[in-house]
Amino acid sequence: MQKKISATPFRGTAEQEAKLQSIIAANKHDKSRLMAVMQQAQDIYGYLPLEVQNIIAEGMEVPLEKVFGVATFYAQFSLTQKGEVHIAVCLGTACYVKGSGTIYDELQSQLGIAGDECTADGKFSLAASRCIGACGLAPVMTVNGEVYGRLQKSDVADILGKYGK
Amino acid sequence: MKTVAQLQEIKEASMSEIALRLGDPALASKTKYKRNVLVYGGTGCTSSHSEAIIDALHTELERHGIADEVKVVRTGCFGLCALGPIMIVYPEGCFYSMVQAEDIPEIVEKHLVGGEIVEKFLYKETVLADGSIKKYNETDFYKKQVRVALRNCGFINPEDINEYIARDGYQALAKCLTELTPKEVVQIVLDSGLRGRGGGGFPTGKKWSFIADGPQKYVVCNADEGDPGAFMDRSVLEGDPHCIIEAMSIAGYAVGADMGYVYVRAEYPIAVTRLQRAIDDARANGLLGKNIFGTDFCFDMEIRLGAGAFVCGEETALMTSIEGNRGEPRPRPPFPAVKGLFGCPTVENNVETFANIPQIILRGAEWFASMGTEKSKGTKVFALGGKIKHTGLVEIPMGITLREISEEIGGGVPNGKAFKAAQTGGPSGGCIPANLMDVAVDYDNLIAMGCMMGSGGLIVMDEDNCMVDMAKFFLEFTVDESCGKCTPCRVGTKRLLEILDKITRGEGTLEDLDKLEELCNYIKSNSLCGLGQTAPNPVLATLKFFRDEYVAHVVDKKCPAGVCKKLVSFVIDQDKCIGCGKCARNCPVNTIVKTDYVAPGHRLPSMKIDTSKCIKCGACIAGCKFDAISKH
Numbered sequence: 001m002q003k004k005i006s007a008t009p010f011r012g013t014a015e016q017e018a019k020l021q022s023i024i025a026a027n028k029h030d031k032s033r034l035m036a037v038m039q040q041a042q043d044i045y046g047y048l049p050l051e052v053q054n055i056i057a058e059g060m061e062v063p064l065e066k067v068f069g070v071a072t073f074y075a076q077f078s079l080t081q082k083g084e085v086h087i088a089v090c091l092g093t094a095c096y097v098k099g100s101g102t103i104y105d106e107l108q109s110q111l112g113i114a115g116d117e118c119t120a121d122g123k124f125s126l127a128a129s130r131c132i133g134a135c136g137l138a139p140v141m142t143v144n145g146e147v148y149g150r151l152q153k154s155d156v157a158d159i160l161g162k163y164g165k
Numbered sequence: 166m167k168t169v170a171q172l173q174e175i176k177e178a179s180m181s182e183i184a185l186r187l188g189d190p191a192l193a194s195k196t197k198y199k200r201n202v203l204v205y206g207g208t209g210c211t212s213s214h215s216e217a218i219i220d221a222l223h224t225e226l227e228r229h230g231i232a233d234e235v236k237v238v239r240t241g242c243f244g245l246c247a248l249g250p251i252m253i254v255y256p257e258g259c260f261y262s263m264v265q266a267e268d269i270p271e272i273v274e275k276h277l278v279g280g281e282i283v284e285k286f287l288y289k290e291t292v293l294a295d296g297s298i299k300k301y302n303e304t305d306f307y308k309k310q311v312r313v314a315l316r317n318c319g320f321i322n323p324e325d326i327n328e329y330i331a332r333d334g335y336q337a338l339a340k341c342l343t344e345l346t347p348k349e350v351v352q353i354v355l356d357s358g359l360r361g362r363g364g365g366g367f368p369t370g371k372k373w374s375f376i377a378d379g380p381q382k383y384v385v386c387n388a389d390e391g392d393p394g395a396f397m398d399r400s401v402l403e404g405d406p407h408c409i410i411e412a413m414s415i416a417g418y419a420v421g422a423d424m425g426y427v428y429v430r431a432e433y434p435i436a437v438t439r440l441q442r443a444i445d446d447a448r449a450n451g452l453l454g455k456n457i458f459g460t461d462f463c464f465d466m467e468i469r470l471g472a473g474a475f476v477c478g479e480e481t482a483l484m485t486s487i488e489g490n491r492g493e494p495r496p497r498p499p500f501p502a503v504k505g506l507f508g509c510p511t512v513e514n515n516v517e518t519f520a521n522i523p524q525i526i527l528r529g530a531e532w533f534a535s536m537g538t539e540k541s542k543g544t545k546v547f548a549l550g551g552k553i554k555h556t557g558l559v560e561i562p563m564g565i566t567l568r569e570i571s572e573e574i575g576g577g578v579p580n581g582k583a584f585k586a587a588q589t590g591g592p593s594g595g596c597i598p599a600n601l602m603d604v605a606v607d608y609d610n611l612i613a614m615g616c617m618m619g620s621g622g623l624i625v626m627d628e629d630n631c632m633v634d635m636a637k638f639f640l641e642f643t644v645d646e647s648c649g650k651c652t653p654c655r656v657g658t659k660r661l662l663e664i665l666d667k668i669t670r671g672e673g674t675l676e677d678l679d680k681l682e683e684l685c686n687y688i689k690s691n692s693l694c695g696l697g698q699t700a701p702n703p704v705l706a707t708l709k710f711f712r713d714e715y716v717a718h719v720v721d722k723k724c725p726a727g728v729c730k731k732l733v734s735f736v737i738d739q740d741k742c743i744g745c746g747k748c749a750r751n752c753p754v755n756t757i758v759k760t761d762y763v764a765p766g767h768r769l770p771s772m773k774i775d776t777s778k779c780i781k782c783g784a785c786i787a788g789c790k791f792d793a794i795s796k797h
Binding site for chain 1: 249391393471
């Protein structure tokens with residue numbers, strides 16, 4: 001899967017970096033924890049721009065090439081910034097057969113962005129997600145982690161409205 | 166905890182906590198509680214706001230001053246996700262479904278205070294015609310189920326180690342460490358006939374017996390449940406995390422490993438939190454760590470999070486990922502039993518496989534082997550999804566038929582539609598068509614049908630699902646998830662997808678069908694790992710059972726299910742159309758216009774669709790109240 005690389009400039013703070021450094025210090029002894037460090041780094045920054053990958057590579061004493069390789073391999077790692085409101089539509093089988101594809105299309109057209117993109121104002125971002133295991137509620141999507149289930153196309157506008165669209 | 170005797174003490178002391186749920190009157194008299202209220206807090210129910218229900222329960226119980234008499238327990242998944250959030254009240258065992266926080270004051274007041282069951286909130290199937298109420302385990306959904314791997318899910322509080330101990334928790338580990346040699350443990354697992362529940366169905370005992378000698382060995386639990394539509398492993402981790410810790414420790418004892426890793430998907434936050442809590446509690450109680458039960462046996466474990474790569478469910482890729490690398494598979498041999506994690510001998514099983522182990526040790530290999538078919542012993546957990554009434558999780562003995570699963574347990578296809586096929590094994594599996602519904606479901610029968618058990622996802626499809634589109638959907642998934650290491654998988658799946666796409670656009674030829682088959686067989690026999698070797702299965706299975714649908718796409722340029730947009734046209738039945746014009750207003754591209762024709766009995770002229778401009782969005786059909794528009 002090819003990843004989009006962020007075009008927006010990096011705005012990391014010293015505080016964020018201090019947090020990351022302490023995580024690196026706690027895991028440095030075991031190089032196999034590289035992914036765990038990257039996951040926590042993504043929690044801090046929201047995504048993994050090259051600047052953050054550099055800090056991790058130096059801290060964990062592994063080549064940047066390896067960090068970048070891991071970052072691009074796994075779907076969870078994002079090289080682009082997420083919006084304040086991040087929407088993920090489940091395209092797992094159970095959701096798909098119940099029409100989550102239509103929901104995804106509708107969100108794209110209402111937000112005016114494609115999947116894995118962020119609106120120009122940084123407010124909304126949209127992605128397709130793998131099965132989140134809430135198949136009993138299919139089709140589902142999550143908005144900032146909150147699950148909306150048994151969706152119909154007509155629900156999309158209301159839900160976006162709740163988040164200020 | 167240092168000794169087995171102390172484990173017994175905790176067990177006896179904790180029995181009263183779960184007494185009401187066991188339905189044993191002798192025990193029930195010892196408990197201080199009048200009732201236990203179980204609220205289901207798996208991912209499905211939590212997404213339906215079961216948290217709010219628990220809060221409301223506590224508030225109301227306080228208000229009525231009965232907070233000490235009623236124990237509120239947040240448990241794991243109970244399976245019937247379609248009706249979530251679910252709440253069961255013991256000792257009555259009555260089953261409240263689709264409960265909302267607003268309903269709680271009434272339930273507390275009438276039932277928990279007044280002792281009168283509130284019928285209107287009950288799961289309808291539990292209320293009989295004469296008004297009497299049957300227990301949930303007598304309903305169609307539950308009565309054929311045999312819960313081994315899921316025995317504690319939805320029964321105990323997964324965050325309370327004492328409730329697990331009260332349910333014979335850690336007794337199997339104690340038995341292994343104090344009464345059995347490692348060889349005997351392996352022999353019991355071998356005799357039970359347990360096969361890997363993650364996909365391939367390799368005998369677990371054999372896997373354990375192959376472990377090579379070495380100074381350092383590992384136990385790995387595969388909880389990277391990537392098959393879309395499968396959530397049994399998640400439910401076990403959320404509902405009964407200690408069971409996995411106990412089983413991994415037993416495996417560690419059997420093969421001589423002192424360290425275990427659980428590789429869990431990051432998409433399962435509740436499972437990760439509960440498992441971490443369980444590991445901490447087990448450690449605090451001396452059930453993980455050094456010299457467990459005062460023996461020489463030491464075992465500890467750690468969670469590693471996946472990051473959303475399907476291929477990491479393949480055992481060698483999973484180990485590469487635990488090591489902190491891109492999760493690419495390694496060629497075998499050497500097999501993990503010889504050279505696995507960090508280059509050491511490693512035994513790897515998935516969550517559901519492990520969940521069977523403690524019961525096999527406690528109740529014996531013969532008990533387990535008495536369930537199931539000749540070559541597939543025990544039970545299997547299935548995640549029912551798709552077009553089925555009772556979506557959810559079921560555990561049934563091997564060898565039950567698909568008809569029993571989908572019609573009796575699953576409640577059949579909703580909205581009066583016809584069952585078309587069931588998809589098993591996710592992107593690696595195939596489908597079972599309606600005419601094979603009476604074949605007994607076990608490992609070997611499924612493989613004979615060109616299908617596979619996989620991890621147990623079972624997605625039901627009805628007449629509105631197009632099988633070519635389904636095959637395309639799965640190929641999109643595997644193309645996306647192919648790690649790219651070997652060419653047959655990386656390039657081959659992409660070419661397969663292109664041909665399927667061509668067919669769904671109505672540009673396919675009959676030669677394309679032969680090409681598909683040839684390419685499928687090539688990818689199957691030449692890919693490096695299980696992902697590539699099984700990726701063509703959805704195409705091969707649909708080609709085998711639904712070739713006529715492919716032919717309809719290719720020759721007649723029609724999609725019989727009306728799914729493939731390029732092949733569908735929308736038509737207004739001019740005699741049914743009353744000319745209200747709603748469709749024209751709904752149409753986003755203004756392609757619906759009035760005609761000159763007024764049908765007999767109608768006042769206004771009917772409408773018609775200019776098919777050349779139609780984008781086939783379906784907005785017109787959705788809005789028509791007179792059934793005048795149809796897809797062809």
